[in-house]
Amino acid sequence: MTEQELELQGxxxxxxxSAFRWVYTQYRESFLNYARKWNVSDDDILDIYQxxxxxxxxxxxxxxxxLEKGSIKTYLFSIAKYKMYExxxxxxxxxPTDTVPETAWNEPDDSPTEWQIxxxxxxxxxxxxxxxxxxxxxxxGLSNKEIVEISHWKDENTVKAQKSRCLKKLRELMRxxx
Amino acid sequence: MxxxxxxxxxxxxxxxxxxxxxxxxxxxxxxxxxxxxxxAQNVRMAITIMEEEGLRKELQGxxxxxxxxxxxxxxxxxxxxxxLVVVLFLYTFLQSDTxxxxxxxxxxxxxxxxxxxxxxPASRGDEGTNGLDSILMLYDNSQYxxxxxGFKELWSADSLLEYRFYxxxxxxxQDKTSAALNELSNMETMDFKFGGQxxxxxxxxYCKMEDYNRAGGKLHELSAMETTYKAKESEEILExxxxxxxxx
Numbered sequence: 001m002t003e004q005e006l007e008l009q010g011x012x013x014x015x016x017x018s019a020f021r022w023v024y025t026q027y028r029e030s031f032l033n034y035a036r037k038w039n040v041s042d043d044d045i046l047d048i049y050q051x052x053x054x055x056x057x058x059x060x061x062x063x064x065x066x067l068e069k070g071s072i073k074t075y076l077f078s079i080a081k082y083k084m085y086e087x088x089x090x091x092x093x094x095x096p097t098d099t100v101p102e103t104a105w106n107e108p109d110d111s112p113t114e115w116q117i118x119x120x121x122x123x124x125x126x127x128x129x130x131x132x133x134x135x136x137x138x139x140x141g142l143s144n145k146e147i148v149e150i151s152h153w154k155d156e157n158t159v160k161a162q163k164s165r166c167l168k169k170l171r172e173l174m175r176x177x178x
Numbered sequence: 179m180x181x182x183x184x185x186x187x188x189x190x191x192x193x194x195x196x197x198x199x200x201x202x203x204x205x206x207x208x209x210x211x212x213x214x215x216x217x218a219q220n221v222r223m224a225i226t227i228m229e230e231e232g233l234r235k236e237l238q239g240x241x242x243x244x245x246x247x248x249x250x251x252x253x254x255x256x257x258x259x260x261x262l263v264v265v266l267f268l269y270t271f272l273q274s275d276t277x278x279x280x281x282x283x284x285x286x287x288x289x290x291x292x293x294x295x296x297x298x299p300a301s302r303g304d305e306g307t308n309g310l311d312s313i314l315m316l317y318d319n320s321q322y323x324x325x326x327x328g329f330k331e332l333w334s335a336d337s338l339l340e341y342r343f344y345x346x347x348x349x350x351x352q353d354k355t356s357a358a359l360n361e362l363s364n365m366e367t368m369d370f371k372f373g374g375q376x377x378x379x380x381x382x383x384y385c386k387m388e389d390y391n392r393a394g395g396k397l398h399e400l401s402a403m404e405t406t407y408k409a410k411e412s413e414e415i416l417e418x419x420x421x422x423x424x425x426x
Contacts, residue, residue: 119224141190
């Protein structure tokens with residue numbers, strides 16, 4: 001694996017949006033050209049490509065994915081191909097079995113509830129510092145100690161106290177808001 | 179182990195069998211822990227929803243730059259364009275003036291020349307930090323397929339309009355007419371070093387496509403810029419377009 005790939009993986013794990021944009025634009029044409037052979041509209045292809053990029057980024061940032069073998073492009077294409085396979089199946093079209101990714105990539109079924117959707121709106125009303133600390137803990141799964149290491153927070157106790165204040169604020173917003 | 183620590187381990191997925199077992203036990207026996215875990219899952223999902231929305235917006239922004247936003251709308255515009263072409267074709271056919279003078283391709287061929295490298299001198303062995311020099315060298319050596327990719331990468335990384343302009347020029351030099359025109363159109367309203375050049379090459383492409391109204395419009399805009407860039411040539415083409423209009 002090249003140094004550039006390793007660096008890019010690190011940036012994706014750190015939630016670097018410019019790395020996310022780079023991956024998207026870098027392989028876009030290549031995927032469009034590849035996928036057009038399935039006789040699917042460009043709209044559908046782009047939808048699939050966008051979903052695949054979001055899934056890839058989520059796996060790096062939220063699940064701290066480490067690709068030891070294979071490139072980011074290969075991984076991205078395997079997600080996108082699987083999604084394409086699903087779309088073709090829905091449309092009753094056929095995809096040669098040798099093209100379907102060997103390990104079927106699948107997202108866990110995590111459809112949000114109404115409550116969670118409302119919570120996400122309220123989360124957006126929190127201040128930036130609250131959003132940041134809650135994201136580091138709940139989304140990226142970092143411990144208090146790790147949060148101190150990568151952020152401006154003084155120590156673990158400060159992180160703990162701040163997190164607790166932010167959660168309280170979020171609960172209040174949920175109670176008071178519509 | 180505190181509840182918070184155990185929840186952190188569960189969220190990260192970096193835990194051993196012993197910790198998993200402790201988690202399971204506490205979930206079964208401790209109501210407060212169960213509530214904390216449920217809240218943690220809800221917050222995680224709430225953030226996931228918001229993140230996904232943000233990412234989707236970001237990708238839509240990129241697609242807008244590719245000129246493919248409002249893809250549904252684009253279909254209708256395209257359909258309208260096709261209808262217009264058919265009507266114009268029929269009109270021209272019925273009017274059939276066979277004494278048409280210059281062909282649009284001639285105008286294009288007469289006036290088109292690849293825009294030179296005006297970013298930096300490309301000299302061998304002088305590698306810039308972002309590879310700009312080597313990409314300029316490819317452009318100078320007419321290796322436009324490679325320079326297209328190179329400038330696209332630079333532009334993705336840096337968002338400098340100058341890179342985007344040379345990306346468009348690389349497309350243009352490969353006769354990728356609509357892709358080049360699309361890029362140029364997106365740069366038209368932006369104030370940067372190559373504003374005049376964007377208008378000039380857009381006008382030439384419209385001539386090539388026989389859209390003389392738009393070509394004329396671009397040339398007028400160029401004249402209004404108070405630049406001497408292609409002033410004489412613009413005047414000549416405007417005169418030619420005017421002659422075409424009078425002939426009709």
